[in-house]
Amino acid sequence: MNWFRKPWSPYIAGGLVGLLAITSVVISTQLLAKPKYLGTSTTMVRLAGLAESQVASDHVSSNEYFQSKKIKVDWQMMLVVGIVIGAFLAAIASQEFKSETVPTLWKARFGPKWHVRALGAFLGGILAILGARLAGGCPSGHGLSGMMQLAGSGLLAMVGFMAGGILAANCIYRKGGN
Amino acid sequence: MELLLGLITGIFFGFLLQKGGVLRFEKQVGFLLLRDATILKFMFSAILVGSVGIYVCRDMGWIDLKLKSISIGAQLIGGGLFGLGWAILGYCPGTAGGALGEGRWHAGWGILGMLVGAGLYAELYPSLKDSVLTWGTYGKKSIPEILGIHHWLIIGMFTLLYLAIFFLLERGPKKG
Secondary structure (H helix, E strand, O other), X not given: OHHHHOOOOHHHHHHHHHHHHHHHHHHHHHHHOOOOOOOOHHHHHHHHHHHHHHHOHHHHHHOHHHHHHOOOXXXXXXXXXXXXXXXXXXXXXXXXXXXXXXXXXXXXXXXXOHHHHHHHHHHHHHHHHHHHHHHOOOHHHHHHHHHHOOEHHHHHHHHHHHHHHHHHHHHHHOOOOO | OXXXXXXXXXXXXHHHXXXXXXXXXXXXXXXXXXXXXXXXXXXXXXXXXXXHHHHHHXXXXXXXXXXXXXXXXXXXXXXXXXXXXXXXXXXXXXXXHHHHHOOEOHXXXXXXXXHHHHHHHHHHHHHHHOOHHHOXXXXXXXXXXXXXXXXXXXXXXXXXXXXXXXXXHHHOOOOO
8 A cells, every 4th residue: 555655646646637537527427417527616606606695695696697607516516525535635645734824935935924825825816716717617627628628718728827827927936936 | 416426526536636746836836937847747647648538438429528618818818817816826726625635724715715706706797798708709619620620630639749748858857
């Protein structure tokens, strides 16, 4: 069981994600009569809708976008829950579970204060999901699932993700780190 | 059944994300700074294996594709905006969840931001629907359909491209 305790090559882990994606589509087609491709960002919409409907359910039920995504606990939301659990199990297995409030590279650029990182992560999260929903997917839905299916939309979105990310990261972190 | 299937698939997915080492902020931003190729190797390996498998299964008639609609405006502008957020947060929605599982609590602030952003997007949607989302729309088309080239030829070309990138990464002086 030594392999279980060690980190894996990204080629192996990535290749296995490819197999997982295929298996998921085949099994979901058989059992659920609809293909389930990996994706995560619509879950944020459903979670936001579920939270909002606690305080303003009329507003959610009259919102066109929320209604188009069907606000409920679904396959993809459970996938996201599973990702947290799976990552936790793997981190425990490889003894890599590490409590971290400010990552090293961030610290080098913006200092060690946790609330600065929290604010940055929060704002980054807002921008990332606005972009992902506008593009119609994230690096899972467009990047992995889209590219696997040779989707035109997947390739376009990947170009956008990479161009935006590389440009922004070089502007933001060039001064720090290294 | 649907929920259980999602959960199990997610556990495997999260396990592999962690084992592949892609849940670290330094790996994510390092990729965007073009200093670390872990993310690239991971993603391209997944796409390489996945594209062959998906199209074999589709050609056998076992599964259907589920393509997202093309909107050049939405995908390039939205993609770019996502990239900016990705660089600041250091995670995408899937890896943020995984990072949380690995104990990187700061990713949780990012998820909180994503929930707020998703609510915001729902409010903006009516105006986006008639503007950005309509720019350069071509429907749910695949690259082989657009180019009029057989899909296995396209898969072959992508596979060669990914393998060439892997080869260059492994023999180059900077190893990820």
